[in-house]
Amino acid sequence: MSRRTAGVVLLAISAFLTGVKYLTASIYSTSSPGTVYGPDSFKQWLDYVGGNLTTYSIITLIVGIIYLILAEIYDFDKK
Incomplete structure (x- = not known):
């Protein structure tokens, strides 16, 4: 697998992790009886x-950006 x-x-x-956080919060809010929505x-x-x-989402975001930057640097060095 390439960088x-x-x-x-x-x-x-x-x-995905960011979406899961909000989806989990919305599922919790609808499963609680008598909850006021807002x-x-x-x-x-x-x-x-x-x-x-x-925290995990931010960590994977930073590592993903680093991998993309490294891929561009190595690609630039090959040319």
Whole structure:
């Protein structure tokens, strides 16, 4: 697998993890009986989900960007 492909895959994983965080918060909010819907309650459910998914998403985003930059540098050096 080339560095460029690995970088794109890591960026896709980062986007997936970000989406999973919001999807999980929305599933939690709809499964709770008597929940008032709105931006404040959604922030509460996002806090309930926690920050691990955000941390992992940021890490994979940074590593994916580094891989893409390295792929471009190595490609430029070959020419």
